[in-house]
Amino acid sequence: MSAAREAVALPVLFLTVALLGGVSPGPPVAFVPPPLFALVLAVLLMAVLFRSGVLIPARLVDGSRSALANANGVVVIVTLYAATAQAFHLLTPSSGLPLLLFDGFLLVLLINTFVTSPDRVELLRSLMVIFGSGFVLKFIILASLSDPAGGRLKRALLLLVEGATLGTLTQEPMPPSVGYIAFFTLLLFLVGVWALPAAPPRHHSRAMTRS
């Protein structure tokens, strides 16, 4: 991995995710830190990334590297953790039954992924599916359910849904910009994870062993 990618591109990208993940455009504008459960989910995802070879700490922090390079490596790991926590925060609904369901679903999904230990490519695909479906559920389906605008039929259906779920399903209406910011943020996060240094190719070591 190039020094520029490790020292500048990846940390800046992850910090941008950490910044945008908590933005609530309002009004009033608010910057919301991740809840405790998002921190737990982020730890789990870091473990999954490590186990699947997406995150290889030895490529970032190692005795053979200079102190400066190790500092850059530590920054990448710390900013990745912050970005992961904010990505989960962004993905989960703000309140009610959907929050409980999403958190439970993500917890089980991550534990399951950890146990099955997919390889790098499989995990990246899996992350795309998790974040993509989470985005669609929260910012398209739930947002549409919680949108107060609409015709009589929609309002009647919403009233039925509200009654059936004791008012725990619908969320606070979101400004339209929220979805666009979330899409951009999650895309940045996935690009950052994909750009993490991969394991070095093995054929060199095999060739050396043979010789």
Add this chain to the structure above:
Amino acid sequence: MRERIVRAGGLVVVVAYAATIAWVYARQPQTMAQVSGGLAAGLGAYHIDEASFVDGLRFFRRDQFMEARAAFDRADPAQRDAATQFYISYTYYREGWGHLYDDRRLFARGLEAVDRAIALAPKGRLVVDDPDLQMHSADELKAELQRGVQRDLSPLRVFRSRK
């Protein structure tokens, strides 16, 4: 050598960016003016617009409080100057003050402004040397605003005078 420069420069950029994000989350700025003003204040480079401040003072002394607030807001868009925030709070006090009752909504906004002024003042101590005012310290102004926010049913309040 080039790699070391890139790594060191990257570290500096990232630490500065992270500090900015931490500041944004801690201070919760509402406008870009507050963001840029807050960052400039952090570097000691923030200055209020003196002309607007003088306009604000002129309006304030003529009891044109809404105009005064508009001018003070223009002078200190980032809300980073303790004295300007003190005067903004004072406009809310004078506008909201009444012989029979105080306007609690205005007093509450005045409290927010004086709290900002106290937070910005060194060690929380703010004294404004203005002969036109009867309360010179942020502590007095805050206490007066707090008294106004609380319900006072005493008939003697009609004999009070505006400070």
